[in-house]
Amino acid sequence: MFYEPKDGHGLPKNPFNSLVIPRPIGWITSVDGKGNVNLAPYSFFNGVAYNPPTVMFSAGYNRSEGSDGMKDSLRNVLETGEFVHNFTTWNNREAMNETCADVPPDVDELSMAGLTPLPSTIVKPPRVAESPIHFECKVVQTVELPNTTGPDTYTVVFGEVVGVHIADDLIMENGQIDVGKLHPISRMGYQDYSQVTAETVFTMERPGFHPYAK
Numbered sequence: 001m002f003y004e005p006k007d008g009h010g011l012p013k014n015p016f017n018s019l020v021i022p023r024p025i026g027w028i029t030s031v032d033g034k035g036n037v038n039l040a041p042y043s044f045f046n047g048v049a050y051n052p053p054t055v056m057f058s059a060g061y062n063r064s065e066g067s068d069g070m071k072d073s074l075r076n077v078l079e080t081g082e083f084v085h086n087f088t089t090w091n092n093r094e095a096m097n098e099t100c101a102d103v104p105p106d107v108d109e110l111s112m113a114g115l116t117p118l119p120s121t122i123v124k125p126p127r128v129a130e131s132p133i134h135f136e137c138k139v140v141q142t143v144e145l146p147n148t149t150g151p152d153t154y155t156v157v158f159g160e161v162v163g164v165h166i167a168d169d170l171i172m173e174n175g176q177i178d179v180g181k182l183h184p185i186s187r188m189g190y191q192d193y194s195q196v197t198a199e200t201v202f203t204m205e206r207p208g209f210h211p212y213a214k
């Protein structure tokens with residue numbers, strides 16, 4: 001099939017979410033100007049640069065009643081310029097899912113999901129202790145995507161990773177990350193997720209020299 005998104009896809013559900021898979025899940029902690037903590041998952045998330053390390057997440061329009069249209073994470077990072085990405089794993093998958101609840105801005109989803117806050121080293125938003133890897137980030141740019149086809153608006157937030165925490169037991173003797181032990185999860189389409197285990201990892205050497213290998 002071929003479709004032009006502006007004309008609709010003709011399927012029972014929009015397939016787009018299933019066509020860019022698997023997606024890492026940004027699990028974003030932020031605070032507002034008063035220090036209220038917010039935590040939410042964003043699978044329009046990725047690393048976009050090695051040097052300085054930079055990540056992005058994209059926040060859609062908030063349709064909830066009484067909302068100003070902004071998701072709390074976006075409002076917070078626009079106000080305070082900082083966020084933390086907490087790595088999502090098999091072990092924290094259910095808590096991650098709980099934190100996508102649409103709750104008022106002053107509700108702390110980190111506590112709501114029974115998670116443990118850990119202070120960050122450089123930025124104000126706390127880390128989630130149940131996550132083994134954290135990126136402390138400072139916002140470098142936000143881009144509001146133009147939309148000529150409908151009411152949805154997306155704002156992409158780019159953050160420089162200014163601090164990286166890695167649980168020591170994930171670092172193997174050869175200095176590489178033990179992905180099997182990390183057991184990442186990722187977002188698929190519909191209500192589906194996938195997981196990475198030691199058995200599903202495979203290796204391919206790149207032809208020629210890879211400048212980022214070191």
Ligand SMILES: Cc1cc2nc3c(=O)[nH]c(=O)nc-3n(C[C@H](O)[C@H](O)[C@H](O)COP(=O)(O)O)c2cc1C
Binds near residue numbers: 044097
């Ligand atoms: C796995 C997962 C991925 C999600 N990815 C996104 C996303 O990329 N962009 C988005 O706007 N909402 C996404 N959502 C929905 C938000 O998490 C949800 O709207 C949440 O209430 C936003 O919280 P906030 O207003 O506290 O920022 C996702 C939800 C889940 C469960």
